[in-house]
Amino acid sequence: xxxxxxxxxxxxxxxxxxxxxxxxxxxxxxxxxxxxxxxxxxxxxxxxxxxxxxxxxxxxxxxxxxxxxxxxxxxxxxxxxxxxxxxxxxxxxxxxxxxxxxxxxxxxxxxxxxxxxxxxxxxxxxxxxxxxxxxxxxxxxxxxxxxxxxxxxxxxxxxxxxxxxxxxxxxxxxxxxxxxxxxxxxxxxxxxxxxxxxxxxxxxxxxxxxxxxxxxxxxxxxxxxxxxxxxxxxxxxxxxxxxxxxxxxxxxxxxxxxxxxxxxxxxxxxxxxxxxxxxxxxxxxxxxxxxxxxxxxxxxxxxxxxxxxxxxxxxxxxxxxxxxxxxxxxxxxxxxxxxxxxxxxxxxxxxxxxxxxxxxxxxxxxxxxxxxxxxxxxxxxxxxxxxxxxxxxxxxxxxxxxxxxxxxxxxxxxxxxxxxxxxxxxxxxxxxxxxxxxxxxxxxxxxxxxxxxxxxxxxxxxxxxxxxxxxxxxxxxxxxxxxxxxxxxxxxxxxxxxxxxxxxxxxxxxxxxxxxxxxxxxxxxxxxxxxxxxxxxxxxxxxxxxxxxxxxxxxxxxxxxxxxxxxxxxxxxxxxxxxxxxxxxxxxxxxxxxxxxxxxxxxxxxxxxxxxxxxxxxxxxxxxxxxxxxxxxxxxxxxxxxxxxxxxxxxxxxxxxxxxxxxxxxxxxxxxxxxxxxxxxxxxxxxxxxxxxxxxxxxxxxxxxxxxxxxxxxxxxxxxxxxxxxxxxxxxxxxxxxxxxxxxxxxxxxxx
Amino acid sequence: xxxxxxxxxxxxxxxxxxxxxxxxxxxxxxxxxxxxxxxxxxxxxxxxxxxxxxxxxxxxxxxxxxxxxxxxxxxxxxxxxxxxxxxxxxxxxxxxxxxxxxxxxxxxxxxxxxxxxxxxxxxxxxxxxxxxxxxxxxxxxxxxxxxxxxxxxxxxxxxxxxxxxxxxxxxxxxxxxxxxxxxxxxxxxxxxx
Numbered sequence: 001x002x003x004x005x006x007x008x009x010x011x012x013x014x015x016x017x018x019x020x021x022x023x024x025x026x027x028x029x030x031x032x033x034x035x036x037x038x039x040x041x042x043x044x045x046x047x048x049x050x051x052x053x054x055x056x057x058x059x060x061x062x063x064x065x066x067x068x069x070x071x072x073x074x075x076x077x078x079x080x081x082x083x084x085x086x087x088x089x090x091x092x093x094x095x096x097x098x099x100x101x102x103x104x105x106x107x108x109x110x111x112x113x114x115x116x117x118x119x120x121x122x123x124x125x126x127x128x129x130x131x132x133x134x135x136x137x138x139x140x141x142x143x144x145x146x147x148x149x150x151x152x153x154x155x156x157x158x159x160x161x162x163x164x165x166x167x168x169x170x171x172x173x174x175x176x177x178x179x180x181x182x183x184x185x186x187x188x189x190x191x192x193x194x195x196x197x198x199x200x201x202x203x204x205x206x207x208x209x210x211x212x213x214x215x216x217x218x219x220x221x222x223x224x225x226x227x228x229x230x231x232x233x234x235x236x237x238x239x240x241x242x243x244x245x246x247x248x249x250x251x252x253x254x255x256x257x258x259x260x261x262x263x264x265x266x267x268x269x270x271x272x273x274x275x276x277x278x279x280x281x282x283x284x285x286x287x288x289x290x291x292x293x294x295x296x297x298x299x300x301x302x303x304x305x306x307x308x309x310x311x312x313x314x315x316x317x318x319x320x321x322x323x324x325x326x327x328x329x330x331x332x333x334x335x336x337x338x339x340x341x342x343x344x345x346x347x348x349x350x351x352x353x354x355x356x357x358x359x360x361x362x363x364x365x366x367x368x369x370x371x372x373x374x375x376x377x378x379x380x381x382x383x384x385x386x387x388x389x390x391x392x393x394x395x396x397x398x399x400x401x402x403x404x405x406x407x408x409x410x411x412x413x414x415x416x417x418x419x420x421x422x423x424x425x426x427x428x429x430x431x432x433x434x435x436x437x438x439x440x441x442x443x444x445x446x447x448x449x450x451x452x453x454x455x456x457x458x459x460x461x462x463x464x465x466x467x468x469x470x471x472x473x474x475x476x477x478x479x480x481x482x483x484x485x486x487x488x489x490x491x492x493x494x495x496x497x498x499x500x501x502x503x504x505x506x507x508x509x510x511x512x513x514x515x516x517x518x519x520x521x522x523x524x525x526x527x528x529x530x531x532x533x534x535x536x537x538x539x540x541x542x543x544x545x546x547x548x549x550x551x552x553x554x555x556x557x558x559x560x561x562x563x564x565x566x567x568x569x570x571x572x573x574x575x576x577x578x579x580x581x582x583x584x585x586x587x588x589x590x591x592x593x594x595x596x597x598x599x600x601x602x603x604x605x606x607x608x609x610x611x612x613x614x615x616x617x618x619x620x621x622x623x624x625x626x627x628x629x630x631x632x633x634x635x636x637x638x639x640x641x642x643x644x645x646x647x648x649x650x651x652x653x654x655x656x657x658x659x660x661x662x663x664x665x666x667x668x669x670x671x672x673x674x675x676x677x678x679x680x681x682x683x684x685x686x687x688x689x690x691x692x693x694x695x696x697x698x699x700x701x702x703x704x705x706x707x708x709x710x711x712x713x714x715x716x717x718x719x720x721x722x723x724x725x726x727x728x729x730x731x732x733x734x735x736x737x738x739x740x741x742x743x744x745x746x747x748x749x750x751x752x
Numbered sequence: 753x754x755x756x757x758x759x760x761x762x763x764x765x766x767x768x769x770x771x772x773x774x775x776x777x778x779x780x781x782x783x784x785x786x787x788x789x790x791x792x793x794x795x796x797x798x799x800x801x802x803x804x805x806x807x808x809x810x811x812x813x814x815x816x817x818x819x820x821x822x823x824x825x826x827x828x829x830x831x832x833x834x835x836x837x838x839x840x841x842x843x844x845x846x847x848x849x850x851x852x853x854x855x856x857x858x859x860x861x862x863x864x865x866x867x868x869x870x871x872x873x874x875x876x877x878x879x880x881x882x883x884x885x886x887x888x889x890x891x892x893x894x895x896x897x898x899x900x901x902x903x904x905x906x907x908x909x910x911x912x913x914x915x916x917x918x919x920x921x922x923x924x925x926x927x928x929x930x931x932x933x934x935x936x937x938x939x940x941x942x943x944x945x
Binding site for chain 2: 004005006009055056061063064065070071072073085086087105108109112113116117118130131133139374375377378379381384427446456457460463464600601602603
């Protein structure tokens with residue numbers, strides 16, 4: 001009888017490929033512990049499985065008095081300067097934010113079993129669990145895989161979560177529902193060889209319309225806006241395709257690549273965008289490696305020409321259009337009949353909640369309810385109970401949003417009062433969704449290695465401060481957006497809000513003082529249509545009074561229906577800075593030491609806890625990533641051999657040899673398939689016949705191991721045979737490493 | 753049965769006495785001065801989450817928290833380095849949570865917070881090893897029973913918590929009378945048999 005493990009228990013429920021990838025990752029963890037994988041390679045490997053570093057994982061922390069070593073028990077590492085035993089963050093991809101009730105229940109269980117009981121919704125519709133131990137991650141991934149969720153490529157230099165408008169399919173203004181297209185692109189790109197060798201991450205987003213904010217396509221590497229165009233007298237679905245948008249320290253607005261890409265061309269053209277980025281994007285300087293820099297360097301016209309050229313030569317893939325057959329069957333239908341809300345008494349607080357948290361769908365009698373989560377956090381218990389509420393009222397129709405909230409779609413209007421009470425019972429009926437009190441913040445110094453100031457601290461303080469006076473705020477202020485990031489990297493999307501803040505530090509006397517750079521006048525609508533202007537740095541502790549002052553002045557000076565953004569533009573930077581000046585001063589330490597600590601953190605402020613961020617992933621060659629998978633198969637072969645599964649060991653070892661050959665072939669032939677016959681043929685032609693693979697002494701001996709095993713007919717594998725295959729595989733992998741090193745060295749020599 | 757994560761929570765006497773914000777500097781100082789046992793890493797502030805984990809003191813082997821779920825209470829959750837024996841793990845969990853209660857009650861800024869040590873909830877956060885079922889409850893109560901009686905007295909009442917199979921299995925302890933000093937003394941002396 002097999003042991004009771006998640007791996008055994010869920011074996012039949014996980015997609016086979018996903019299960020194998022997780023086993024492979026587990027083997028790579030073992031190899032790392034044995035010292036057989038380099039730090040950089042393992043770091044990129046775990047990042048591509050969603051396992052991210054967290055603050056203090058370099059093993060040190062400032063305790064308010066001094067920087068002290070954290071006495072983690074082991075001496076293993078899981079990346080450069082990253083302690084194995086230090087807790088990390090696990091990012092879980094939720095494509096276009098869509099979750100089923102079953103998935104919500106599993107997510108809640110994982111938060112209980114491996115994290116701190118909190119599920120954190122990110123500004124890209126992911127869910128993050130914090131304080132997760134690396135040893136727990138394979139089972140965490142298995143439990144997700146069993147309900148159709150993958151964490152693959154949630155971090156690292158690949159295609160991240162594909163975001164989409166949470167109102168897709170029910171929005172009153174959209175061209176059509178983008179959900180099935182986002183899903184198709186997600187599955188197509190997941191693990192695709194063309195997205196494995198980027199210099200940096202690549203974030204796609206879908207929007208159903210151009211005018212609202214929901215998709216934020218303007219700030220994405222690849223932005224797709226649904227459009228219907230008349231083609232030969234027939235209304236045809238397609239997308240306006242934008243590329244090269246991005247926030248970060250140097251924000252870029254996306255450029256229009258193609259005005260209309262048909263649904264048949266969506267996947268291949270996106271693939272060609274990725275291929276051009278892979279081929280020409282910066283790899284060494286990570287600060288210039290996002291696609292936005294390549295677009296800026298080449299110009300959008302040249303990028304377009306390159307994509308068009310690529311489209312002519314990219315090998316055909318049946319998956320480009322296969323998903324279209326499923327489109328007519330895509331359904332997101334209501335659980336209950338549409339019934340209008342009746343007149344009569346309503347529960348306390350109901351009207352206020354309806355005003356801000358309820359959106360009328362285009363389908364008459366149905367509404368979308370937004371759950372305003374504080375700082376994007378929900379407890380596992382709330383998630384589980386919300387899944388129950390969803391099952392009762394809407395079915396599988398919950399989505400995460402980029403404002404770190406959740407939405408329930410397809411709510412029958414008549415159900416609103418009882419739904420409100422159900423949500424109130426679980427503390428999820430807070431009004432003010434999408435208003436000034438609904439503040440977005442990245443993790444900042446709470447858990448992020450790059451955080452400079454406490455974005456969650458200041459956001460939490462502003463949320464309490466503004467909620468206390470929400471009823472008295474004028475409507476022109478209630479509708480404003482506030483967003484905060486812990487540093488200039490913009491995970492809190494501060495560029496897109498009316499009032500944005502990002503953390504920095506200023507020296508006052510001998511002390512560091514937490515500050516926030518104030519960014520004003522960004523545009524949330526039109527998919528994040530324009531970015532705010534930096535106005536100056538204000539001490540963290542003065543931010544609430546600054547917000548009061550700016551909003552009061554806006555109300556006093558506002559002309560007609562002028563928006564906050566228009567008001568800031570009318571005033572100009574010089575005048576706005578004058579408004580900030582009274583708040584830029586810092587009292588001496590003796591006068592008010594509270595300025596020298598951050599919100600929600602009693603320790604004296606320091607930059608000493610910052611570490612090396614992992615947003616950029618590690619710059620690791622495609623060969624290194626692929627050969628590590630071959631090594632993992634060889635490791636598993638040894639494990640199977642030790643378990644006396646000789647046939648299994650032989651098969652795994654052979655697979656390792658083929659993967660190693662494939663890794664080498666791909667350095668010359670990018671589009672090599674996964675077919676073993678083709679891999680071996682190409683390897684023979686390119687590396688054996690040319691003698692590139694030849695070792696000075698052994699000549700082509702190690703390649704012969706691959707050819708012999710590949711040609712061997714099925715035989716009953718005995719112990720000795722399996723052992724030989726494993727040994728030959730290890731030698732072949734070593735020879736592959738050596739060959740790649742020789743070729744890289746000779747290329748470098750030529751380039752000198 | 754060898755569950756990997758076990759917690760114990762001791763409820764406060766008066767819910768209204770809890771000042772969560774005051775805990776943040778206290779927990780930071782506890783890290784600095786190693787006031788409680790275990791390898792302590794950081795403070796996590798979840799005050800903004802209603803009925804959430806409150807303010808947590810994150811550690812390597814386990815986390816302390818003034819947990820606000822359902823009712824406020826001091827909680828310690830052992831999350832790593834199980835001894836392989838449930839009763840031994842539970843003794844360690846009890847030792848740490850009662851010690852944390854005593855330390856917190858001594859803090860000037862906690863406005864005289866006190867704990868109802870007659871009312872303790874044990875939770876096993878391991879859905880693989882300890883699914884929420886009658887069988888699991890029977891096994892766990894048998895394994896934990898001697899320790900619970902040793903610490904809380906022979907007349908202690910032991911009840912099963914939520915029976916929803918999706919919830920972690922929980923054991924509720926209701927002692928007729930108990931005193932934190934007495935409990936700590938009993939925990940300091942391991943059982944002889």
